[in-house]
Amino acid sequence: MKNLILILCFALSFLHAEAQEKTIKGTVTADFDGVPLQGVNVIIKGTSQGTQTNLEGKYSINASADDVLLFSYIGYVKISKKVNDALVIDVAMQIDNSTLDEVVVVGYGTQKRTVSTGAVSVVSSEKKVPTKSANFSQILSGQVAGVNVATGSGQPGSNSTVNLRGVSSLHSNIEPLFIIDGVPVDEANFRSLKKSDIAKVSVLKDAGATSIYGNRGAAGVILITTKNGNYKPINTEHYAKIQENPFKYSSQTPLSTFSIDVDKASYSNVRRMINNGETVPPNAVKLEEMVNYFNYNYPQPTNEHPFSINTEVVETPWHKETQLVRIGLQGKTYANAILPASNLTFLIDVSGSMGSRNKLPLLKSAFKLLVNQLREKDKVSIIVYAGAAGVVLEPTSGDQKEKILAALDHLRSGGSTAGGAGIKLAYKLAEKHFKNNGNNRVILATDGDFNVGASSDDDMQSLIEEKRKSGVFLSVLGFGYGNYKDSKLETLADKGNGNHAYIDNMQEAQKVFGKEFGGTLFTIAKDVKIQVEFNPKKVQAYRLIGYENRLLADEDFVDDTKDAGELGSGHTVTALYEIIPVGIKSGYLKNQPDLKYTKLNTKENYEDELFTVKFRYKEPKEDTSIEMVHVQNDTITQATIDSNFAAAVALFGMQLRQSKYFNNATTTKVIELAESGRGEDKDGYRAEFIRLVKSYENLK
The missing domain is CATH 2.60.40.1120 (Carboxypeptidase-like, regulatory domain)
Known part of the structure; x- marks a missing residue:
C-alpha cells in the first residue's frame, strides 16, 4: 500500500x-x-x-x-x-504565396493589373483611410501584405519607417529603395508625399527587385509616380545662421577674442554642392573651415609648447586700402607609431536615413581605412543606433582587423534615429574601458538627422557638455546630403572637445583617416583661445574673417572654465583679419560717437607695434591654462605663397557667402591668387580648389 x-x-x-x-x-x-x-x-x-x-x-x-x-x-x-x-x-x-509580390496603388481610383512575377494587388485612393493619415506612407500600412509602416518611438510626430519583407535587426538593411518619378530619394521625401499627389505606386518585394536595381533594392523597391510627374526632392539640410563679423573700431573695442577651430567640414561640403551643380546656401559657408581645410608651411615648434606661432601682414589682395593679417598655429607632429594606445568607440548611425550610397556604404569604407592603421595596443568598440542603440563589437585589439572589418561589413540601415541614446551608450562603454595614459575617443558617424529622444541642438549641447567631463574626446564625421544636419554636428564637436569633418568621397576619407590620422585622433592641446589686442595708433578698425560661431567674451579668455577648441597632432590653424589703417577713410565704417569719460591713451613706446596676440591652452589632462604672447610689428611684407592661397580661399568663401566685404572682386581674382599660391602642392588639394572655382564660375 x-x-x-x-x-x-x-x-x-x-x-x-x-x-x-x-x-x-x-x-x-x-x-x-x-x-x-x-x-x-x-x-x-x-x-x-x-x-x-x-x-x-x-x-x-x-x-x-x-x-x-x-x-x-x-x-x-x-x-x-x-x-x-x-x-x-x-x-x-515563409512568405504566403497567396499574398502579392507587387502592389499598385491607383490615385485616380481605377484598378489596373500590371505584369509581374506574382499576383498584383490594388489599393485604390477610393479606399477609406483615417483622416489623420496626412502622408501617403500611412495608406500602405495594413493594406499591403508584407509592408509595415511604424513610428520609431510611438510618440506623436515621430517619423514613420517603411519596411518590406519584414523588419530587421540593427545589423540588417530594412530601408527599401524609394524612387519618385524616376529619381531615387530618401525616406523623408517619401514621407512628405500626400495621398492627393500620387498617381501610382508599385511595391516590389521579390528577387526581381534585386535583379533590376542591384543590391540597393535588396530590401525592396517602392516606385512612385506622381500626378504631375516632375517631383523635386525636398532638402532638409540645416545650417546655423551666421552673422558676418563687422569692422570694429580698435579705439572702442581693442580686443578680439575667439576659440580656435580645426574643423574642415564646410569646405568638403561646399565642394560636394558645387560638384553636384547645386546652389550653395550662404550659411553653409564657414570661412575659417574653408581656410583651415588646407595646410600651410608653418614651422614645427622648437620649445616646450605644443605649437608654434606665426604672423604675417600684407596688403589685402581685394582691397588696396586695407591690410590682411594672418595668424597661424602649427601643432607638433607626432609619428603614428609613438602615439599612445587608443581606446576608440565607433558610434555609427544605421537608421533608415543612412541607406543612401553616400552614407552608410561610404561610411563603412572610410572606417576601414582607419582600422587598417590600428596597432595591437589599440582597442576598438562598435556601437550602432537606429530606433535603439546596441553594442555590436566589444573592445577588440587592433591586430584583430578581420574581426573588426567583419563587424563593419554586417552593418545595415533601417529605422528611426535615437542619436541621444547612442551617444550615452558610447560614452558609457568608452568610460568603462578608459585608458589612463591613452587616447580615449568616441568617433560619431552620422548625417545628424536625430528624431528619437533628445534631438535638438540644445539637447545635444547639454548632453555632450555633461559627457565631456569624463575625459573622453569626440570626433564627428558627417555623411550624405539632402537631410544633413551640419549645425547639430558642429555643436557636438565643439562642445565635445573634438573636431568635425564632412566626408563626401573616399578621397576625403583618406585625407581624414590616412594623411591626418594623428590630428584626427590625438589631441595635443585643448581649450585653445586667441586674444588679439590692436594698437589704436596704427589700426583704425579690424574685422575677423570667419569664426563667427567661435567668438568669446573678452573676459572668457582668462576663465579656465570656458570651453574652447582642441588642437591635434600636426594640425594647423589659420586666422585672418582685415584691418583699416589709421587715416584711411572707408565706407565700411560708420561715424563713432565721442566719448566723454574714456580717452585714448596709448604709450609712445608702442608706436612700432601693430598688435599683440595672446594664446591660452591646456594640456590634454590639465585644467589650468598656459599663456603665450606674441607681438607683431607694423612692417608690411610681400605676400608669401601661403598668404596668397589663404587669401584666395577666404575671398572665394566671401563670394559664396554673398559678403559685403569682398569689394566686388571676381572669381578671376580668386583663381589668380590661388595660382600664385599653389606652391609645391604635393597632394593636389590646391589644384583641386582651383578646378572647383572654375567649375563654380561656369555654373553662374
Whole structure:
C-alpha cells in the first residue's frame, strides 16, 4: 500500500511538473534571407497570452510543455509549434504565396493589373483611410501584405519607417529603395508625399527587385509616380545662421577674442554642392573651415609648447586700402607609431536615413581605412543606433582587423534615429574601458538627422557638455546630403572637445583617416583661445574673417572654465583679419560717437607695434591654462605663397557667402591668387580648389 501511494505521488508530481510553466525563448527570421523579423505575434493557442518579437527578432514567453505557440505576421504563413521539452524555439517564416509580390496603388481610383512575377494587388485612393493619415506612407500600412509602416518611438510626430519583407535587426538593411518619378530619394521625401499627389505606386518585394536595381533594392523597391510627374526632392539640410563679423573700431573695442577651430567640414561640403551643380546656401559657408581645410608651411615648434606661432601682414589682395593679417598655429607632429594606445568607440548611425550610397556604404569604407592603421595596443568598440542603440563589437585589439572589418561589413540601415541614446551608450562603454595614459575617443558617424529622444541642438549641447567631463574626446564625421544636419554636428564637436569633418568621397576619407590620422585622433592641446589686442595708433578698425560661431567674451579668455577648441597632432590653424589703417577713410565704417569719460591713451613706446596676440591652452589632462604672447610689428611684407592661397580661399568663401566685404572682386581674382599660391602642392588639394572655382564660375 505504501508503495502504491509513493507511485501515485510520483506520478502526480510528474504531471504537475509537466504542467508547470517555463520560459521559452527564440528568434524569428524570414526563411529566404535569414533577416530577423520584428513585430511577429507569438501567442499561446487557445489563449490571449502572447508577445511580439523585438528589434532583433527575439521573443520570450512563459508556456508549459502542452502548449502550442502560434507565430503570425502579415504577409507570411502562420506557423504553430508544440512546446514539449524545448526551451528554445527558433522559427523561419515563409512568405504566403497567396499574398502579392507587387502592389499598385491607383490615385485616380481605377484598378489596373500590371505584369509581374506574382499576383498584383490594388489599393485604390477610393479606399477609406483615417483622416489623420496626412502622408501617403500611412495608406500602405495594413493594406499591403508584407509592408509595415511604424513610428520609431510611438510618440506623436515621430517619423514613420517603411519596411518590406519584414523588419530587421540593427545589423540588417530594412530601408527599401524609394524612387519618385524616376529619381531615387530618401525616406523623408517619401514621407512628405500626400495621398492627393500620387498617381501610382508599385511595391516590389521579390528577387526581381534585386535583379533590376542591384543590391540597393535588396530590401525592396517602392516606385512612385506622381500626378504631375516632375517631383523635386525636398532638402532638409540645416545650417546655423551666421552673422558676418563687422569692422570694429580698435579705439572702442581693442580686443578680439575667439576659440580656435580645426574643423574642415564646410569646405568638403561646399565642394560636394558645387560638384553636384547645386546652389550653395550662404550659411553653409564657414570661412575659417574653408581656410583651415588646407595646410600651410608653418614651422614645427622648437620649445616646450605644443605649437608654434606665426604672423604675417600684407596688403589685402581685394582691397588696396586695407591690410590682411594672418595668424597661424602649427601643432607638433607626432609619428603614428609613438602615439599612445587608443581606446576608440565607433558610434555609427544605421537608421533608415543612412541607406543612401553616400552614407552608410561610404561610411563603412572610410572606417576601414582607419582600422587598417590600428596597432595591437589599440582597442576598438562598435556601437550602432537606429530606433535603439546596441553594442555590436566589444573592445577588440587592433591586430584583430578581420574581426573588426567583419563587424563593419554586417552593418545595415533601417529605422528611426535615437542619436541621444547612442551617444550615452558610447560614452558609457568608452568610460568603462578608459585608458589612463591613452587616447580615449568616441568617433560619431552620422548625417545628424536625430528624431528619437533628445534631438535638438540644445539637447545635444547639454548632453555632450555633461559627457565631456569624463575625459573622453569626440570626433564627428558627417555623411550624405539632402537631410544633413551640419549645425547639430558642429555643436557636438565643439562642445565635445573634438573636431568635425564632412566626408563626401573616399578621397576625403583618406585625407581624414590616412594623411591626418594623428590630428584626427590625438589631441595635443585643448581649450585653445586667441586674444588679439590692436594698437589704436596704427589700426583704425579690424574685422575677423570667419569664426563667427567661435567668438568669446573678452573676459572668457582668462576663465579656465570656458570651453574652447582642441588642437591635434600636426594640425594647423589659420586666422585672418582685415584691418583699416589709421587715416584711411572707408565706407565700411560708420561715424563713432565721442566719448566723454574714456580717452585714448596709448604709450609712445608702442608706436612700432601693430598688435599683440595672446594664446591660452591646456594640456590634454590639465585644467589650468598656459599663456603665450606674441607681438607683431607694423612692417608690411610681400605676400608669401601661403598668404596668397589663404587669401584666395577666404575671398572665394566671401563670394559664396554673398559678403559685403569682398569689394566686388571676381572669381578671376580668386583663381589668380590661388595660382600664385599653389606652391609645391604635393597632394593636389590646391589644384583641386582651383578646378572647383572654375567649375563654380561656369555654373553662374
